Amino acid sequence: MSRPASATIPKSVYPRASLAAAALTLGRRARVGLAAEGRRWRVEVSAEGRGDAAALLGELLNEALSHSLRAAALKAEKPLAAAVAGRMLARGFPAAPADPLEQLEPQVRLDRAEEAAALLDRARRAA
Amino acid sequence: MSRLREPRVPGPVPARALGGGKVLVAGPTGRVALLTEDEHAAFAGGLREPDPLRERLAALGVIPEAAEPEALARATIESGLLNWSGPVTHVVVVSARGRSMVPETAKAAVDFAFSTPRPTLFLEFVDEDGNGWPAAWFGAAYARRRAEWAGRGLALSYRSAAAPARERDEFLRGHGVAVRAALKADGAAPPAGERGAARARVTIGPGAREPEAWVDALSSAGVSGVEWVPAPELTSDPSGARRFADFAGRALSRLIDAHETSDLRDELAIGLLSGRPWEIRGVDLVETLAYAPDGTVFSSEEGWALDADRSVGIFRLGHVSTLRFADLPSQPVVPALVAALAREAQPLCASCAYRSYCLIPPSVHFRAQGSLTGRLPDSPRCAAHMALLDVVFSRLNDEKCLKALEKWGVDISRFTC
Numbered sequence: 001m002s003r004p005a006s007a008t009i010p011k012s013v014y015p016r017a018s019l020a021a022a023a024l025t026l027g028r029r030a031r032v033g034l035a036a037e038g039r040r041w042r043v044e045v046s047a048e049g050r051g052d053a054a055a056l057l058g059e060l061l062n063e064a065l066s067h068s069l070r071a072a073a074l075k076a077e078k079p080l081a082a083a084v085a086g087r088m089l090a091r092g093f094p095a096a097p098a099d100p101l102e103q104l105e106p107q108v109r110l111d112r113a114e115e116a117a118a119l120l121d122r123a124r125r126a127a
Numbered sequence: 128m129s130r131l132r133e134p135r136v137p138g139p140v141p142a143r144a145l146g147g148g149k150v151l152v153a154g155p156t157g158r159v160a161l162l163t164e165d166e167h168a169a170f171a172g173g174l175r176e177p178d179p180l181r182e183r184l185a186a187l188g189v190i191p192e193a194a195e196p197e198a199l200a201r202a203t204i205e206s207g208l209l210n211w212s213g214p215v216t217h218v219v220v221v222s223a224r225g226r227s228m229v230p231e232t233a234k235a236a237v238d239f240a241f242s243t244p245r246p247t248l249f250l251e252f253v254d255e256d257g258n259g260w261p262a263a264w265f266g267a268a269y270a271r272r273r274a275e276w277a278g279r280g281l282a283l284s285y286r287s288a289a290a291p292a293r294e295r296d297e298f299l300r301g302h303g304v305a306v307r308a309a310l311k312a313d314g315a316a317p318p319a320g321e322r323g324a325a326r327a328r329v330t331i332g333p334g335a336r337e338p339e340a341w342v343d344a345l346s347s348a349g350v351s352g353v354e355w356v357p358a359p360e361l362t363s364d365p366s367g368a369r370r371f372a373d374f375a376g377r378a379l380s381r382l383i384d385a386h387e388t389s390d391l392r393d394e395l396a397i398g399l400l401s402g403r404p405w406e407i408r409g410v411d412l413v414e415t416l417a418y419a420p421d422g423t424v425f426s427s428e429e430g431w432a433l434d435a436d437r438s439v440g441i442f443r444l445g446h447v448s449t450l451r452f453a454d455l456p457s458q459p460v461v462p463a464l465v466a467a468l469a470r471e472a473q474p475l476c477a478s479c480a481y482r483s484y485c486l487i488p489p490s491v492h493f494r495a496q497g498s499l500t501g502r503l504p505d506s507p508r509c510a511a512h513m514a515l516l517d518v519v520f521s522r523l524n525d526e527k528c529l530k531a532l533e534k535w536g537v538d539i540s541r542f543t544c
Contacts, residue, residue, distance in 0.1 A: 025497040066502040069474035077477065081469040084208050088465050089456045092211060096244045096452075099277060112276060116234065116269060123230035123265035 005053035006044040007061070014041060014064050018071065022063035030056045139171060140189045143480040145521040154187035156202035157402045157483025161523040161544035183543060206402050206483065208468065211413060213245035213452075215405055218417040218428045219252050219266055221259025224435050228420040233262035235447040236418040237270045243416075243452050247280030251307065253428070254287040259420070260295065267302050290323055308350075312341060313358070326352040326394075331374050333360050333367065338378035346389035353378075354394045354408060357507065359436075362495045368507030376514035383522065386531035396515045399484045400537045404468065410488045411442065412455075412464050422447040426464060429490035442490055464489050467499040475503040485512045 016034070019041065023032040029051050033044040045057040074081060102109040142152045150167040153159045162170065166180055174181040174190075184190055188199045204210055217240040221228045228236075240248055250270050252263040267283050274281035285291065285299055286307040299306060308324035313332030327350050329341065345353055355375045361367035379393050398407040398414075405414050411426035418424055423443055425431040430442025444450060444458050455461050467489040470476045479485070487508045492501030495508065503509045522528035524544040532539050 021498075027497060062502055062505075063496075063498070066474060066500075066504075070472065070500060073474045073477050074472040077469075077471045081466070081472040084469055084471075085462070085465045088208055088211065089462060092208075093213075093453050093455050094244050095242050096213075096277075101276075112272075115272065119265055119268055119272075120230050120234060123233075123261045126264060127230065127261040 002047050002051070002053045004044050004046040005057040006042060007057060008037060008040045008042050009061065011036075011039055011041055013068070014061070015068055015071075016041075018064040018067040019043065019060070021067045022060045025063050026056060026060060030060070032060060141478055141480040141482065142167060143517075143520075145517060147521070149521060149524075151480055151520050151523075152184070152187070152189060153480040153483065154189040155483075156188055156199055157206065158187040158541045159480070159520060159523075159543070160184060160187055161520065161542075186543070208404060208413070208465075210403075211405055213243040214412060214414060214416050215245055215247070216249045216251060216408070216415040217243075218415060218431075219250060219262075220417065220419055220428070220431060221252050221254050221262040221266070222257065222420060223253065223255035225256065226420040227256070227258045228262040228418075228422075230262050230265040232418075232420070232422040232447065233266040234269060235422060237266055237273060239418070239424065239447050239450065239452070240270070240416075241273050241277065241279070247282070248274075249282045249284070251284040251286055252304075254285065255309070257287055257289055264295075264298065267299070267304050271302050284326065286328060296323065311358075315340070324348070324350055326350060326354075328354045328356060330356050330358050331361060331371055332358045333370070335370075335374055338374045339381045342378050342381040342385065342389075342391065346385060346391045349390075351390050352392050352394045357511070359494070362491075362507045365505045365507070365510075368495075368505075368510045371507065372510040372514035375511050376518045379515055379518045383518070383528050383531045386527070386534055392535050393515070395511075396519065397535050397537060399512060399516060400519065400532065402483050402538075402541070404486045407486050407488075409491065410468070410486055411490050412461065413468060413486075414488075416444075418447055424450055426460065427488055427490045429488060429494060433490060433494055439493070441493075463499055467492075473500060473503070481513065481516050484516055485509075487512070 019034060026032065029048055031046045031048060035042045043057065043060065045053050045060055047053040047056055140152055140154065142150050144150055148164050150162050150164055151159055152162060152167065160183060169180065170184060181190065219233060219236045221233065240250060250266065252266055254260065254263055263285055270281060270283060283302065283304040284307045285304050286309050288309045291299060291306060305325040306323060307326040307328055310327055310329045311332060312329050312335040314334050315336045327345055355378060357371040361371045379396050382391055382393055395408055404410055407414055409415055409427055409429060411430060415427050416424060417428040417431045419431050424445055424447050425434065426442045426444060433439040433442060441460055444455060468486065470482055470486060476482055487501060487506065489499040491508050492506065493499055495506060496502050519528065523542050529539055
């Protein structure tokens with residue numbers, strides 16, 4: 001394991017939630033420690049395995065910055081993003097309509113099931 | 128440390144400097160105009176009526192007081208996720224990593240694809256190991272019948288590393304299944320006449336060179352569509368990503384130059400230029416769903432590959448025999464994917480000139496950078512999309528480029544220069 005890398009960073013730029021989200025993206029590659037020092041955070045990253053702690057610290061800070069920017073963008077665009085996501089989740093996944101012919105004429109469904117079974121049988125023999 | 132590479136141009140609307148004194152400005156609905164630097168400076172400084180440049184830019188919807196709000200709203204909805212009606216592409220992995228799909232599972236996968244609402248479907252059977260032929264055979268024959276029964280449009284494709292044997296090739300042709308060759312580019316040598324394949328998916332390795340030679344070779348083999356895919360080694364660091372972006376950009380440039388004699392088309396570039404998220408290849412859930420050999424449904428082929436390669440299971444949606452399309456929103460990953468696909472809420476995307484044309488699959492972000500939303504300044508896929516769109520938009524004043532786009536079915540009425 002390489003030596004831990006650390007940095008002190010302003011709380012105003014790196015919210016705690018962004019640092020937590022960034023730590024999640026490092027996953028098992030690193031252990032991340034965080035301590036408050038007045039208006040700054042002290043972040044320490046230890047690489048698990050062969051990783052380079054300094055590179056992982058850089059990745060963590062990039063990711064945290066990206067997260068805090070995304071949070072700001074989300075705040076600004078919340079009504080639009082929420083409307084799109086809400087509608088997609090509420091009404092975006094309707095099933096295809098049922099076949100009216102099969103509903104009106106049950107024999108059609110049976111004939112089709114029989115045809116599919118015959119095809120399956122041929123495929124099984126080819127396997 | 129990576130540097131922001133995007134040459135943004137300050138101004139009232141998203142703009143991108145394209146070299147040679149050209150600046151691309153984009154309106155809110157994806158209409159774009161290629162301006163000179165002087166024109167852009169005049170625009171940024173404020174244009175007065177009756178300036179002809181003002182008329183041109185008003186047509187893009189970039190001058191609020193001259194825009195027609197209803198037309199803008201209509202165009203925004205038509206090309207946005209609110210107008211989405213189910214995934215287009217269903218990737219059925221009939222064999223891969225030593226596992227094969229049984230025909231019964233292929234039936235369940237086809238039934239699931241037909242339970243989704245989009246009127247026209249595209250099913251691709253991926254026979255990576257060459258052992259999945261019974262499932263592919265059944266899947267193609269059954270899907271064709273189901274499309275006839277339901278009166279729905281259907282395109283079929285069979286992807287394998289080796290060209291199918293004659294008997295199989297005849298079956299595929301008889302059922303209207305396009306053969307898609309899975310090729311690898313990792314050196315200078317172009318493929319030696321892959322005749323018979325209608326389309327190709329070429330994985331670009333670290334040693335790949337001479338994209339122009341690849342384009343020429345695929346064209347001369349009669350291939351009509353190509354998708355360039357980066358090898359995993361090229362997605363793990365920014366220099367690899369730049370190599371892939373350079374390869375893809377040069378290949379597209381060659382395709383544009385050769386369009387009069389070649390029918391080859393870049394599928395990713397055309398998907399991007401459609402300006403509709405459900406036409407961009409591989410976008411989780413919106414463009415695609417994937418089915419593993421054991422019947423597990425994934426949000427994309429990349430999501431399945433992450434599960435197979437790294438045991439990352441977050442893109443699993445359920446099993447094809449029990450999952451219902453209408454139940455997808457209750458899967459934990461689906462709301463997260465929908466949120467990640469909202470480009471308005473992405474930093475840098477929101478102010479990018481290509482916002483209306485680009486969408487990066489969350490699973491691709493996850494492989495490269497470990498999160499569903501990625502980190503755009505050093506995102507490998509962002510670099511590739513930028514390179515492709517730069518090639519097209521920097522040539523909007525080139526008749527040859529416009530003719531090529533028209534031939535490929537791109538709506539060029541949205542582009543002005």
